[in-house]
Amino acid sequence: MQQIVTFVFKNSYRLLFLLLLFLSFILTVQFHSFHRSKVISSANFFTGGVYERMNSISEYLRLKDQNNQLATENARLKMLLFNVKDSTLAPRLDSIKGVKKVNIIVSKVIHNAYNTHENYLTINSGSAQGIQSDMGVINSAGIIGIIDKASENYASIISILNVKSQINAKIKKTNHFGSLVWNGKSTGFVQLIDVPRLASVHKGDTIVTGGQSVIFPENIGIGTIDKIYIDNQTNYYTLNVKLFNDMTNLGHVYIIKSKDREEIINLEKRENE
Secondary structure, eight states: OHHHHHHHHHTHHHHHHHHHHHHHHHHHHHHOHHHHHHHHHHHHHHHHHHHHHHHHHHHHHTHHHHHHHHHHHHHHHHHHHHTOSOTTSOOSSOSSTTOOGGGEEEEEEEEEOOSSSEEEEEESOOGGGTOOTTOEEEOSSSEEEEEEEEOSSOEEEEEEEETTOOEEEEETTTOOEEEEEOOSSOTTEEEEEEEETTSOOOTTOEEEEOOOSSSSOTTOEEEEEEEEEEETTTTEEEEEEEESSOTTSOOEEEEEOOTTHHHHHHHHHHHHO
């Protein structure tokens, strides 16, 4: 103990310098968006390989769960094929309604954070595979999040379990819209806010994407209504939504590449000018 005290005393100026240097770096990244963007991009590049190796070990340990998920998905796809009126014709659309196969990039989650208020995921695909910021990310169960940054071979995703996430969503049976957010409490639930009181809502109703953005197509699954809250001051509902996805156990994902995205964005820019 005496040696530790002596070491600290002798090197107090150096230790103070390192501490101040570290604090200045943290503050610079936190309060300057340009520096934060550069740090995130660099982190994607350097940590991507580490995450991928760690994920390989984790994936091996949960092969049983992955096999069960694949079996369930295969059963659902078979059911869809069996219900096609003319089974000799190949389906023109993917099993995800409204999404053409040519618009999907397949990737895999190699790092999954879900225990903070601002959660991000990392996938093993990047700009070299055609991934860009603001692309929607889904899997067979529903939505996952939105692409935030992409390096050449990796990309980070803003999870729907992120208090800054805000996605257009609706009640499937009535088409009433709201904003999908997360209150930072449970990994199994998100909230649909700003739903008008005139909407007919019931526990168990399905919540899907609204399609009023260039990120997600319409009617991709999100979850079901678990609880209904009324805000008497605003005359809007807040709906607690139980997610279809287990956000703590993610494997392969699909990145949606909208062909019309650039055209729509350019049109909206001209309208705002």
